[in-house]
Amino acid sequence: MSVIVESQAKLFHLQSSGMSYMLQIVDGYPVHVYWGSKLKHREPMGDLLINTPEKAGLDRLPQEYPQYGSGDFRNPAYQVELEDGTRITELQYVGYRIQAGKPPLAGLPAVYTEDDAEADTLELELLDAYSGLKVYLLYTVFAERNVIVRSVRFCNEGEAKLRLRRVASACVDFSSNREREIVYLSGAWAREGNVTRKPLAQGEVRIDSKRGMSSHQFNPFAALVDPDTTESRGEAYGFSLVYSGSFEASAEVDSFGSARVNIGVNSFDFAWLLNPGESFQSPETVMVYSGQGLGEMSRTYHRLYRTRLCRGRYRDEERPILVNNWEATYFNFNTDKLAAIAEEGAKLGIELFVLDDGWFGKRDSDNSSLGDWFEDRRKLPGGLKEVADRINGFGLKFGLWFEPEMISPDSDLYRKHPDWCLHVPGRRRSEARWQLVLDYTRKEVRDYVYDSLSAIFSTVPVSYVKWDMNRGLTEIGSADLPPERQSETAHRYVLGLYELLERITADYPHILFESCSSGGGRFDPGMLYYMPQTWTSDNTDAVERLKIQYGTSLVYPVSSIGAHVSAVPNHQVGRITPLEFRGDVAMSGNFGYELDLTRLTEEEKATVKRQVAAYKQIRGLVQTGDLYRLKSPFEGNESSWMFVSENKEEALVYHFQEKAVPHPPRRSLRLAGLDPELEYEVHSGTDGTAAAIHGGDRLMGLGLPLIYEQKDYTSGWFRLQAVKSSKNEA
Numbered sequence: 001m002s003v004i005v006e007s008q009a010k011l012f013h014l015q016s017s018g019m020s021y022m023l024q025i026v027d028g029y030p031v032h033v034y035w036g037s038k039l040k041h042r043e044p045m046g047d048l049l050i051n052t053p054e055k056a057g058l059d060r061l062p063q064e065y066p067q068y069g070s071g072d073f074r075n076p077a078y079q080v081e082l083e084d085g086t087r088i089t090e091l092q093y094v095g096y097r098i099q100a101g102k103p104p105l106a107g108l109p110a111v112y113t114e115d116d117a118e119a120d121t122l123e124l125e126l127l128d129a130y131s132g133l134k135v136y137l138l139y140t141v142f143a144e145r146n147v148i149v150r151s152v153r154f155c156n157e158g159e160a161k162l163r164l165r166r167v168a169s170a171c172v173d174f175s176s177n178r179e180r181e182i183v184y185l186s187g188a189w190a191r192e193g194n195v196t197r198k199p200l201a202q203g204e205v206r207i208d209s210k211r212g213m214s215s216h217q218f219n220p221f222a223a224l225v226d227p228d229t230t231e232s233r234g235e236a237y238g239f240s241l242v243y244s245g246s247f248e249a250s251a252e253v254d255s256f257g258s259a260r261v262n263i264g265v266n267s268f269d270f271a272w273l274l275n276p277g278e279s280f281q282s283p284e285t286v287m288v289y290s291g292q293g294l295g296e297m298s299r300t301y302h303r304l305y306r307t308r309l310c311r312g313r314y315r316d317e318e319r320p321i322l323v324n325n326w327e328a329t330y331f332n333f334n335t336d337k338l339a340a341i342a343e344e345g346a347k348l349g350i351e352l353f354v355l356d357d358g359w360f361g362k363r364d365s366d367n368s369s370l371g372d373w374f375e376d377r378r379k380l381p382g383g384l385k386e387v388a389d390r391i392n393g394f395g396l397k398f399g400l401w402f403e404p405e406m407i408s409p410d411s412d413l414y415r416k417h418p419d420w421c422l423h424v425p426g427r428r429r430s431e432a433r434w435q436l437v438l439d440y441t442r443k444e445v446r447d448y449v450y451d452s453l454s455a456i457f458s459t460v461p462v463s464y465v466k467w468d469m470n471r472g473l474t475e476i477g478s479a480d481l482p483p484e485r486q487s488e489t490a491h492r493y494v495l496g497l498y499e500l501l502e503r504i505t506a507d508y509p510h511i512l513f514e515s516c517s518s519g520g521g522r523f524d525p526g527m528l529y530y531m532p533q534t535w536t537s538d539n540t541d542a543v544e545r546l547k548i549q550y551g552t553s554l555v556y557p558v559s560s561i562g563a564h565v566s567a568v569p570n571h572q573v574g575r576i577t578p579l580e581f582r583g584d585v586a587m588s589g590n591f592g593y594e595l596d597l598t599r600l601t602e603e604e605k606a607t608v609k610r611q612v613a614a615y616k617q618i619r620g621l622v623q624t625g626d627l628y629r630l631k632s633p634f635e636g637n638e639s640s641w642m643f644v645s646e647n648k649e650e651a652l653v654y655h656f657q658e659k660a661v662p663h664p665p666r667r668s669l670r671l672a673g674l675d676p677e678l679e680y681e682v683h684s685g686t687d688g689t690a691a692a693i694h695g696g697d698r699l700m701g702l703g704l705p706l707i708y709e710q711k712d713y714t715s716g717w718f719r720l721q722a723v724k725s726s727k728n729e730a
Contacts (some may be wrong), residue, residue, distance in 0.1 A: 001140045002120040003098050004041050004461035012096070012122060013368050014139060014677070018317075019146040019289045021139070023064050028092035030064035030124055030137065032173045035148075036235065037291050062173030062258065065126070065137055065152070067091060069725055074260050075204070075252050077171035079267075082131055083160040091126035091135055091357060098122055102140045102149070107495055109242055109529030110284050111308045118142060125717050132158020132276075146300055151284035156274040164272040168264035169241060174721075176257030179227055183236075184296070185219040185551050190539035190572055192216050192520035193551030195634055199227070201251050208248040210264050212437075212490050213517060214474025214524040220247040221555045223297065224261065231295040231629055232672065238290070239263045240555055242309070243283035243679070245494035245528035246270075269476070271487035286525065294554065295672070299626050304556035306624065309525055310532040310560070312505065314512045318619050319533065319559070319590045320397065321612055326356035327372070327540070328565050330595035331364050335380050339390045344479075344597040346394035348605060348662070349612035352464055352592075353391045354399035361382065361411060367434035370406040371413030373452035380510045384460045392461060399464030399512075400456070404449045405497065406435045406470065413448075420445050422489070424477040426520075432471035440496035441489060450504055453487035457508050467531065469517040494526075501530040514562060523552065533560045540566035540594055541573045542585040543658055543713070546633040549589055550641070558643070559623040563589030567596070568594045577713040579604055580686070581656070583611040584715040588622065588641065588654055591615045618719065621645055621652055628672040637661070644673040648696075651680070656715045657708050668703030676700065678722045685717035692724060 004013040010025035015038060022033035050111050055510065058072040068076035069088040095236050101116030113119050124137040140149040143490050148564040150170040155164045174180065184207050187194045198205065209215035209220065220241035226234045239261060241247050245268035255697040263285050272280050286304065287368045290297035307315070325338060325344045337625050342353040360376055361369025373417060375384045388398040407414050407421050409431065414421070429436055438445050456462065478489045513531040514524060519538035527534060534556075535550045545563065552561055565587040568576045586592070593608070600608065615622075625643035633639040633656075657667055675698035682691045682704065694704070699720075708714050 001098075002143050003122050005096070005098075006044060009044065010093075013039075014122065015041070016141055016142040016145050016146050016149060018291070019148075020142065021148050026061070027091045029058075029061065030093060030126070030342050032062040032064050035172065035237065037289075047293060048279040059254075060256065062175065063171070063362070065091065065168075065171055066068060069690060070318070074254055075250060075262055076166065077168040077262055078135075078154075078164070079272075080133060081163040081165055083162070086167070089128040089131055089133055091133070093126050094125040094127045094134075096122060096124050096641050103138075105151060105281055105284060107498060108283055109283060109309075109498060110151075110285060111242070111385045113308065113538070115683040120143070123730040130163060132156065132164060133159070140253070142304075145304055146289045147304055148287040148289075149284050150287060152282040153279060154274060154282075155279040156276050159276055161276070164274060164276040164280055165270070165443070167268040167270075167272070167280070168262045169282045170261075170263055170287060172237075172241065172261045172263070172287070174224065174259040175239075176259075180224050180259055181227055181229075182251050183223040183225055183554075185215055185221060185554060186334060187520075187551075189216045189518055189521070190537060191535050191544065191548070192523070193219075193548045193554075195551045195554060195632075197225075199253055200224075200259055202253050202257075204250055204252040206248065206250040208268070209246050210268055212246055212476065212493060213469065213522045214244055214523045214526075215472070216518070219555070220249065220263070222249045222251065222261070222263065223294070224251065224259065225294065230293050232293045234293050236288075236290040236294050236297040238286075238288040238301065240286045240288070240301060240525055240556070241283060242286060242525040242529070243494070244497065244522055246490055256425065264563060265491060269487060270491065272491070273484055273488070286296055295628060298554055298629075302553075302556050302596040302627060305525060305528060306557040306559050307401065309388065309528055311529065312534050313509055319512070319596075320464070321615060322352035322354050322399065322563065322592035323350050323597060324354040324356055324466075324592060324594045326401075327571055327594045331358035333358065335382060335387050335390070338387055339394075340598050341596060342391040342396050343394050344605075345593075346396055348597065348609045349616070350593065351398065352397045352399055354401065354464060354466060356401040356466070357382075357403075357500040359400070368408045368410035370403055370408040370413045370435050371438070373402070373404075373456065378546070384456065388461050397463035398461055399466065400460075400462050401423050401466045401468060402469040403451065403470060405438055405440065406455065407471060408435050408436050410434070411629060419479045422473060422475055422477060422481070422493070424475045425479070427475055432474075435471060436475050437471065438476050438479065439493070440500065441478045441492040442496075446496055446500045450500060453504060454507070457511070462511060464512045464514065466514050466535065469522055469626040471518075498526070498530070505530050520548070520552070523556065528556070528560055531564055535562040537588065539572045539574050540564055540581040541570040542577045544573065544637045544657075545585050546656060546673070549585070550629060550639065552628065552632055553627055553641075558589055558627055561586075561589035562592070564592040564594040566594045579607050581715045583652055583711045584717055585605070585617070587611065587615050587717075590623070592617065618652055618685075621650060625650075625652070626673055630669060630672065640669055642671060642673065648673065648675040648678065652685070653704065653720065654715070655717070656705060658713060660710050660712050660714075664708065667706045667708075669706050670701070670703040671699045674700055681723045683719045683721070685719050691718070
């Protein structure tokens with residue numbers, strides 16, 4: 001049992017193999033006691049907390065799910081408006097129950113267990129007696145993972161309507177006995193995943209999205225760390241929201257130095273009506289503790305999300321190497337051109353051809369036809385079936401791009417159903433990229449999209465789908481909702497999306513779905529539940545990708561990170577980098593190409609063929625190995641990371657230098673994650689030669705010698721294979 005209860009003291013101790021999380025009921029309030037490295041529960045611990053509301057007041061009490069209006073002046077975890085217009089509620093503890101495993105969340109993506117022995121779930125029942133509001137706080141602790149998963153369920157058991165105004169999925173009050181810093185991911189289109197780190201001081205740090213999606217600007221993740229926490233040492237506390245819509249996360253430091261972290265659905269422009277008997281389930285927050293730095297926090301998230309969030313056939317299968325025609329042709333293609341790229345790809349060992357935008361309606365540019373999901377016979381006289389059959393004939397699988405959440409004003413669908421987009425009567429409809437957003441709160445809209453895609457999937461051998469979403473939500477209103485529920489539109493949109501994704505991925509389990517939102521605009525755990533990989537950024541420049549992929553890996557497994565080699569000069573920044581450099585960066589993710597293979601020189605084709613062959617040998621380790629970040633592209637001229645197998649007998653090391661250094665010093669790269677008792681044969685991935693045999697202790701202590709060419713944008717990689725174990729010699 002991972003949950004220990006001291007009934008007399010009303011203390012709950014949640015334990016994993018290396019972590020403890022403790023809370024206590026004090027005068028009816030769930031109070032936070034401890035979160036950190038594992039504490040042995042040998043004696044009663046009920047006297048750990050001595051501050052009570054009478055002695056110190058609610059403003060000093062470290063609460064688990066605080067309200068506003070009763071003496072706590074910090075940000076609350078929730079707020080409810082009663083039918084009389086007042087906003088005062090006070091949740092008091094009623095009872096608890098414990099169940100083995102982890103229950104699913106109705107209508108929402110969530111991490112899961114495959115065996116009830118993997119986790120235990122504690123449910124605390126709270127009640128506001130005046131209004132009849134009942135709230136259930138759910139805590140799932142994984143026995144062998146330093147993970148706590150939290151969510152909240154609201155139930156109106158009173159006789160009057162209630163309106164939720166604020167719903168955090170988790171709140172944690174950290175004590176005031178130390179300084180802390182916050183780490184999060186920021187950016188914009190084409191430069192996602194910037195690692196931002198700043199000290200916390202009295203006041204509030206807040207990140208959020210009001211765009212109806214998790215956004216390029218901020219990811220629904222934050223971590224609190226000690227000032228001296230690094231990749232490999234120090235404590236880190238991660239918060240990752242399993243949600244794909246507008247979110248908020250904040251860290252508020254009060255006048256006594258205590259830090260309160262809240263994370264959940266964005267309270268801006270949000271309200272949810274609860275009639276008597278109705279309930280509301282919040283998305284869940286995955287909280288990770290690491291006593292060994294940010295690196296161990298990341299690896300905990302990677303293992304959990306790769307194996308207990310992602311689902312389906314492709315969760316454990318090696319992902320195919322693809323070529324996408326977007327940057328090769330944009331909208332200008334025909335069947336013969338597509339077939340020519342695919343045929344060349346087959347010669348080079350590529351396994352999947354993806355037909356991107358422009359195959360449907362009258363789509364010659366991005367100003368029309370979204371919603372008209374029927375093939376354009378002008379470009380493709382034989383239809384998609386002929387294209388797919390020709391590509392399959394070369395031995396490649398066939399993939400297809402869609403943007404199913406959007407509608408073009410210049411489309412047959414819009415002319416027939418102008419009310420199917422998100423809009424507010426009498427207000428202008430703001431276009432972005434000449435498109436509007438379909439109203440996914442409406443079942444008939446979701447059914448139309450499902451039927452349109454199913455009609456293609458049932459006649460065309462589609463093995464892969466790139467599901468794109470290229471703009472945020474504006475004029476967030478629905479013609480299908482009554483006035484009192486208009487503020488529910490944004491969240492109902494996300495719920496509608498999840499309902500459609502559940503349906504379509506369940507009915508077509510053979511298709512590998514990849515999420516995209518102009519790149520990383522919706523790279524979040526909610527989407528990974530339905531689609532095990534995401535197009536990380538529209539920026540394919542290898543130098544920029546060092547930062548983007550490094551930052552994204554703070555939370556997300558490499559198996560979810562789409563990474564392609566594109567042409568030079570790069571289409572986003574105009575930079576020219578060597579094909580080998582571009583390949584090494586892209587091989588550190590789900591590998592593919594986004595260029596016209598028919599225009600490569602024979603020398604370039606030979607390089608591509610070597611890259612493809614090499615990746616087929618290593619992709620299992622890249623996609624499932626433990627990631628160790630060695631050098632950050634945010635901190636200097638060099639970047640490096642490595643992948644280590646679970647048994648530590650195999651590893652891959654990648655290193656990159658952006659600019660040549662005149663008269664450079666001798667350099668070595670200290671590795672991580674190896675077994676110090678093992679000896680490793682080190683092979684150069686660039687030319688396949690065996691460099692030497694080194695002990696794991698030496699490689700982690702003294703490092704691996706590096707020699708860079710005297711030119712810009714150089715890279716290399718090494719493959720390590722264990723050849724001897726002194727542990728087994730006896």
